[in-house]
Amino acid sequence: xxxxxxxxxxxxxxxxxxxxxxxxxxxxxxxxxxxxxxxxxxxxxxxxxxxxxxxxxxxxxxxxxxxxxxxxxxxxxxxxxxxxxxxxxxxxxxxxxxxxxxxxxxxxxxxxxxxxxxxxxxxxxxxxxxxxxxxxxxxxxxxxxxxxxxxxxxxxxxxxxxxxxxxxxxxxxxxxxxxxxxxxxxxxxxxxxxxxxxxxxxxxxxxxxxxxxxxxxxxxxxxxxxxxxxxxxxxxxxxxxxxxxxxxxxxxxxxxxxxxxxxxxxxxxxxxxxxxxxxxxxxxxxxxxxxxxxxxxxxxxxxxxxxxxxxxxxxxxxxxxxxxxxxxxxxxxxxxxxxxxxxxxxxxxxxxxxxxxxxxxxxxxxxxxxxxxxxxxxxxxxxxxxxxxxxxxxxxxxxxxxxxxxxxxxxxxxxxxxxxxxxxxxxxxxxxxxxxxxxxxxxxxxxxxxxxxxxxxxxxxxxxxxxxxxxxxxxxxxxxxxxxxxxxxxxxxxxxxxxxxxxxxxxxxxxxxxxxxxxxxxxxxxxxxxxxxxxxxxxxxxxxxxxxxxxxxxxxxxxxxxxxxxxxxxxxxxxxxxxxxxxxxxxxxxxxxxxxxxxxxxxxxxxxxxxxxxxxxxxxxxxxxxxxxxxxxxxxxxxxxxxxxxxxxxxxxxxxxxxxxxxxxxx
Numbered sequence: 075x076x077x078x079x080x081x082x083x084x085x086x087x088x089x090x091x092x093x094x095x096x097x098x099x100x101x102x103x104x105x106x107x108x109x110x111x112x113x114x115x116x117x118x119x120x121x122x123x124x125x126x127x128x129x130x131x132x133x134x135x136x137x138x139x140x141x142x143x144x145x146x147x148x149x150x151x152x153x154x155x156x157x158x159x160x161x162x163x164x165x166x167x168x169x170x171x172x173x174x175x176x177x178x179x180x181x182x183x184x185x186x187x188x189x190x191x192x193x194x195x196x197x198x199x200x201x202x203x204x205x206x207x208x209x210x211x212x213x214x215x216x217x218x219x220x221x222x223x224x225x226x227x228x229x230x231x232x233x234x235x236x237x238x239x240x241x242x243x244x245x246x247x248x249x250x251x252x253x254x255x256x257x258x259x260x261x262x263x264x265x266x267x268x269x270x271x272x273x274x275x276x277x278x279x280x281x282x283x284x285x286x287x288x289x290x291x292x293x294x295x296x297x298x299x300x301x302x303x304x305x306x307x308x309x310x311x312x313x314x315x316x317x318x319x320x321x322x323x324x325x326x327x328x329x330x331x332x333x334x335x336x337x338x339x340x341x342x343x344x345x346x347x348x349x350x351x352x353x354x355x356x357x358x359x360x361x362x363x364x365x366x367x368x369x370x371x372x373x374x375x376x377x378x379x380x381x382x383x384x385x386x387x388x389x390x391x392x393x394x395x396x397x398x399x400x401x402x403x404x405x406x407x408x409x410x411x412x413x414x415x416x417x418x419x420x421x422x423x424x425x426x427x428x429x430x431x432x433x434x435x436x437x438x439x440x441x442x443x444x445x446x447x448x449x450x451x452x453x454x455x456x457x458x459x460x461x462x463x464x465x466x467x468x469x470x471x472x473x474x475x476x477x478x479x480x481x482x483x484x485x486x487x488x489x490x491x492x493x494x495x496x497x498x499x500x501x502x503x504x505x506x507x508x509x510x511x512x513x514x515x516x517x518x519x520x521x522x523x524x525x526x527x528x529x530x531x532x533x534x535x536x537x538x539x540x541x542x543x544x545x546x547x548x549x550x551x552x553x554x555x556x557x558x559x560x561x562x563x564x565x566x567x568x569x570x571x572x573x574x575x576x577x578x579x580x581x582x583x584x585x586x587x588x589x590x591x592x593x594x595x596x597x598x599x600x601x602x603x604x605x606x607x608x609x610x611x612x613x614x615x616x617x618x619x620x621x622x623x624x625x626x627x628x629x630x631x632x633x634x635x636x637x638x639x640x641x642x643x644x645x646x647x648x649x650x651x652x653x654x655x656x657x658x659x660x661x662x663x664x665x666x667x668x669x670x671x672x673x674x675x676x677x678x679x680x681x682x683x684x685x686x687x688x689x690x691x692x693x694x695x696x697x698x699x700x701x702x703x704x705x706x707x708x709x710x711x712x713x714x715x716x717x718x719x720x721x722x723x724x725x726x727x728x729x730x731x732x733x734x735x736x737x738x739x740x741x
Contacts, residue, residue: 106285124265128248135250160174162179176201178200198246245262248262311326317369318386319387320386332450342396343397344455346462350426402433429463429473430458430461432475461480494547505524506728507578508727509724511717518736519717524726562605575736582612593633596638607636613642623657667720669681690714697717698715698720701723
């Protein structure tokens with residue numbers, strides 16, 4: 075999709091909220107982890123401080139023991155052997171050499187505890203082995219012995235309430251080295267109070283609550299964002315007139331439907347539906363009532379669509395639709411049935427609708443197996459339907475299918491647009507000359523310059539195949555300059571070679587007359603070639619007189635002042651010729667070739683005769699073009715027509731052949 079607005083919306087669609095949600099979840103994880111880490115550090119700090127206090131106590135016991143041994147002081151040893159102090163002395167081989175109190179130390183399962191400032195060797199208690207050290211510097215709690223610990227501390231696990239001042243004493247043996255490899259292993263107690271459990275629990279609850287709150291916030295944000303995005307999508311895809319789907323919605327959904335897996339074997343048709351009477355209806359009633367009619371049109375179209383078929387208001391009186399079909403006849407029948415209902419959506423008016431159709435065939439391989447469509451240019455398909463619709467003439471309802479001929483016409487249009495500039499540069503455009511003769515003397519008294527395109531790719535191309543395209547795309551103004559330049563140089567060359575020269579008329583497109591300095595441009599081109607102005611005649615088509623009349627009159631007057639003759643081509647092909655003659659200071663009147671085709675007898679001769687007489691009274695010369703029969707020549711000569719141009723005397727000819735004609739005129 076080339077539409078900038080659609081491209082930007084696709085970026086919005088693709089930008090999901092996954093990043094925001096991921097960020098919030100990461101933030102929640104960081105907060106949760108931070109609180110959990112704080113809780114763990116708090117717990118470790120409590121355990122570390124308790125173990126450190128006990129380690130200090132047992133280290134003091136070891137110091138007392140060493141002192142008593144060194145001084146053989148029984149009083150010191152008696153102070154150490156307080157019933158509250160339980161310890162054992164072990165040698166370097168871990169053999170017990172002395173016991174004070176009960177020996178419940180499990181020397182076979184020792185381990186390490188890493189505190190904040192030291193590493194301690196510890197052993198579990200064989201009687202109440204709730205704390206189990208490991209060789210990795212960590213301790214674990216054996217839940218199987220918790221009940222024994224509670225009972226030992228006088229706490230029953232079936233009590234309905236717990237006193238926060240209650241304390242659980244968890245035994246652990248800590249080794250402190252003495253001398254000569256022997257050590258004192260003292261029984262330590264980790265006193266854990268229930269109030270510490272309460273604080274830890276409260277912190278844990280706070281962490282969980284904060285985490286849950288963040289998750290709830292993320293969920294609410296997600297729901298709100300999805301709802302807002304859905305609303306934005308609805309607004310973005312809503313047509314302001316019908317309140318239903320707009321063109322961007324059609325582009326997006328039609329492409330999605332066509333490229334959907336499994337739809338490769340289905341045939342689709344894209345429709346350009348035009349409400350022919352819409353503008354007239356708005357003029358006669360109001361824009362508001364016209365928009366109400368568009369709403370009804372939209373509803374009728376939707377009514378005639380099946381599941382997965384689409385329609386949308388495109389612009390003004392245009393609607394786009396996409397239908398599935400099995401064969402052309404069935405599709406055309408459905409469309410005509412829809413048109414029939416559309417024509418009668420208003421009781422007081424009969425409306426007409428034009429429908430252009432472009433078909434999208436099934437996408438299959440050589441074996442007939444369905445192949446998924448990878449991409450479809452919906453705008454191109456709709457433009458093709460529009461091109462088919464544009465060929466409809468008249469005002470009645472009609473359906474036209476885009477076909478190969480239209481493709482060829484579009485390819486030709488593209489080829490012309492792509493090669494026109496190169497053709498100018500390479501001078502592929504040739505000037506052909508068609509002489510004009512005096513019907514009384516048979517003498518060549520003028521000529522008209524006509525263009526041909528000699529393409530190295532397409533060969534000789536007639537002007538009817540490219541001039542209308544140039545008039546549409548604006549390239550015709552360059553062609554006008556090209557023709558005028560070549561004719562002026564040809565005239566100068568023929569004068570220099572001593573040939574007889576006659577005035578040559580050069581067509582100037584109506585598109586040129588929007589330029590205020592057109593007369594000066596023509597004058598400068600002719601002067602640059604050094605050609606006398608009386609040898610160049612500027613020819614205007616009658617359609618030019620329907621544009622800015624004042625600007626046209628000013629330009630014609632300037633051209634006449636510069637010495638150029640000005641003629642009106644195709645007189646009689648329009649409906650304002652007489653009015654144009656009244657206001658325009660023209661020199662030459664060219665009678666349209668249609669006057670001399672399909673001769674309708676006396677009435678036609680009267681019209682031609684009066685046109686010639688009218689021109690004479692206005693001091694204008696007359697030229698009859700398209701003359702092919704001798705009796706036509708005789709009649710025009712009798713009526714006083716000044717010049718005749720047509721196949722009777724000569725067809726348009728290349729420059730070289732025309733030069734020979736000029737040479738023959740001198741003999």
